[in-house]
Amino acid sequence: MTPRRPPVGERFRRFRDRLRAASGNIRAPSDDARTAPGTARPPSDDARTASGRRGVPPPEAGRRRGRGGEELTVPPAEFSSYYGRPILKPPVWTWEIAAYLFTGGLAAGSSLLAAGAQLTGRPALRRAGRLTALAGVTASGVLLVKDLGRPERFHHMLRVAKLTSPMSVGTWILAAYGPAAGLAAVAEAAPLLPERGPLGVARRMLPPVGRAAGLAAAGIAPALGTYTAVLLSDTAVPSWHAAYPDLPLVFAGSALASGAGMGLIAVPPAQAGPARRLAVAGAGLELFGAHRVQTRLGLVAEPYRVGHAGRLLAAGRALTVVGAVGALLGARSRVVSAASGAALLAASVATRFGVFHAGVASARDPRYTVLPQRERLQRRADEQDR
Amino acid sequence: MVDPESRSGSPVAFDPAAAAGWVDAPPRMGFFTDTSVCIGCKACEVACKEWNGVPASGLDLLGMSYDNTGALTANSWRHVAFVEQPRPSGDDSAAPAGAGSTEFLGMPGAAPPGRTGSAHGRSDFRWLMMSDVCKHCTRAGCLDVCPTGALFRTEFGTVVVQEDICNGCGYCVSACPYGVIDRRADDGRAWKCTLCYDRIGAGMTPACAQACPTESIQYGPLDELRDRAAARVATLHERGVPEARLYGHDPSDGVGGDGAFFLLLDEPEVYGLPPDPQVPTGDLPQMWRRAGLAALAMAAGAVAAFLGGRR
Secondary structure, three states: OOOOOOOOOHHHHHHHHHHHHHHHHHHOOOOOOOOOOOOOOOOOOOHHHHOOOOOOOOHHHHHHHHHOOOOOOOOOOOOOOOOOOOOOOOOOOOHHHHHHHHHHHHHHHHHHHHHHHHHHOOHHHHHHHHHHHHHHHHHHHHHHHHHOOOHHHHHHHHHOOOOOOHHHHHHHHHHHHHHHHHHHHHHOOHHHOOOOHHHHHHHHHHHHHHHHHHHHHHHHHHHHHHHHHHHHHOOOOHHHHHOOOOHHHHHHHHHHHHHHHHHHHHOOHHHOHHHHHHHHHHHHHHHHHHHHHHHOOHHHHHHHOOHHHHHHHHHHHHHHHHHHHHHHHOOOOHHHHHHHHHHHHHHHHHHHHHHHHHHHHHHHOHHHHHHHHHHHHHHHHHHHHO | OOOOHHHOOOOOOOOHHHHOOOOOOOOOEEEEEEHHHOOOOOHHHHHHHHHHOOOOOOOOOOOEOOEOOOOOEOOEOEEEEEEEEOOOOOOOOOOOOOOOOOOOOOOOOOOOOOOOOOOOOOOOOEEEEEEEEOOOOOOOHHHHHOOOOOEEEOOOOOEEEOOOOOOOOOHHHHHOOOOOOEEOOOOOOEEOOOOOHHHHHOOOOOHHHHHOOOOOEEEEEHHHHHHHHHHHHHHHHHOOOOOOEEEOOOOOOOOOOOOEEEEEOOOHHHHOOOOOOOOHHHHHHHHHHHHHHHHHHHHHHHHHHHHOOOO
16 A cells, blocks of 8 residues: 555546447447457547447446346457457657657668769769768667666667677667768868968878768668568557568658758758759658558558558658659759658658657557457468368 | 468477577477466565565556456556356356356355345356466567667577666557556566576566466476476366366467466457467568568659659
8 A cells, every 4th residue: 555556446437337338339339340359448548439439328337238148239259359458568669769769760871872972973962962961860769778768778789699689789870870970970070270280180090981981871871761560560550560571661751851851951052963853762662651651551551551650651741742752853953852852751750750649559459469460370270271 | 461481381390489599498488377266366476576676556446356466567467356157157058148157246255155144146256367468479579679689588598678778668568469568657668578587587477476376377498388288177077167278388389389387277369368379470471562562662653743844
């Protein structure tokens, strides 16, 4: 008995109310095909279940009727569960991880843009790319450490290198990429240094160092932009795991598009030609991947289409199209280019948060755990029969 | 979905402790939880908390029969599930439409469900109880994805978190196909059953098995437990309990078999267990391959953007 004890029975009362509301609705003809997977639905935290069940027939009557053997009006249970509780633990990751998916991708896309600009002699684009990459990777580090349960122990990640842990692989990718991107960005400060004295030496040394570091960062960038898809897929979260063939494409495209978006904002239209083409390429990859994720996964694609995640992904898709079209058509206008860039950045944010929330939703609802596994068992049994 | 390679092969003799580098490891130890004799006393939950110093989970009534623990969490390493079903025990007539479902019958109440004082509203029911625990998988998702090495495979083939290493990244929580391991909110680290690593290292029985008054929780070498479980299922089938089945005993399942397996009287999902769990890392080689392809596409896109036009 501690003073911090929660009020006894509050949850129980809420549960009972939901149960009554739901058990009434199960018997009523329902146009919502997604309700009533079993009689065990009520305690779900899902608003879908809890809402829209007020004003149904008296619960006691409904329940008694349902239990009688003859008037079995309850549709056969699609699946059973333990009081509707999730089987899996929803990810404990919070918005920081979704935001990191964006900042990491932005850094990766920007490094590629900067390296291309460096090799083709476009200093303004190079500078924008390098600075964005540094900002992106710094934000990534902060977000990742902040999301840890024990942030002060972040360096424990460096104890081991494990190929079976995408997070460990990612740690080492970041550990290699971060300093390279940082050095490349710092090298942009060379013209600000005095020409004489020890700083003058730095002024002469930095540009070549920056060039090497920029190329190194660009070499690692594709790994940084795509490993995050494996990070999500290598979990038991149904919608993330099943999406493993196409999620890397979404993230690669999103990374390119966001990097290009930043380029479109930062550079005058005359020098933004490559960013424009990169934006279109990235948008194409992202849309292609997202389409496959949303259509090819059967039941576990549902969280990518409905609810909060579905809205975010739809917004991301629309913004991507707007941004890519704007990038193509606005080649003469600084304003249109910058607006397109902003749309691409917003699209990337929406897509990353959408994918993140879809996974969380799929882990929260036991139907996405049980039904695909039941199907798999059935398929295996059928194969054995043959 | 691609099934892991383990399904085609037969890794029956696979010893996780030896695979983890232990030399001359003792036999693999585990739990066999026979739910057919569980009486739902929760002595296992209490003994576990007492021995392992697990913090209180707070008091709340969940309205889920006598289960106010709710689920395995960072603060509950044993969890006794109570399943109420409107079906008499031993009813082996063709499975009714609602078979396998869980219905809230209003327990706890002053009287058993179905006893209303009159014939009206009386119902038949059966009550299933099951003490759930970490499965200590042969191929453990949590262990595979842990980026700090905090999770490790013990010489007994069990999976344990080192609390002084864990930095609370939370990856193991998402990687567990059973939803067992969990991050403790006020502490930030991941916690789960250790199969009483300290006790079994000293030759003792884990606290929960020691406390179990009906030997529903049995502890011992896994091979021995599997034999015992098979015999128990045969006995139950003989006695007219055809729904008795083992869960997690099969070394060719998606997680390579569990170190803690169960005898159940209904489908696994009725108890909140996944019907066909797969270790997420089973598909990892394909995942890296797909990510590699996407990375190439990314690089190619960048090259094309710079070579593809004048300006």
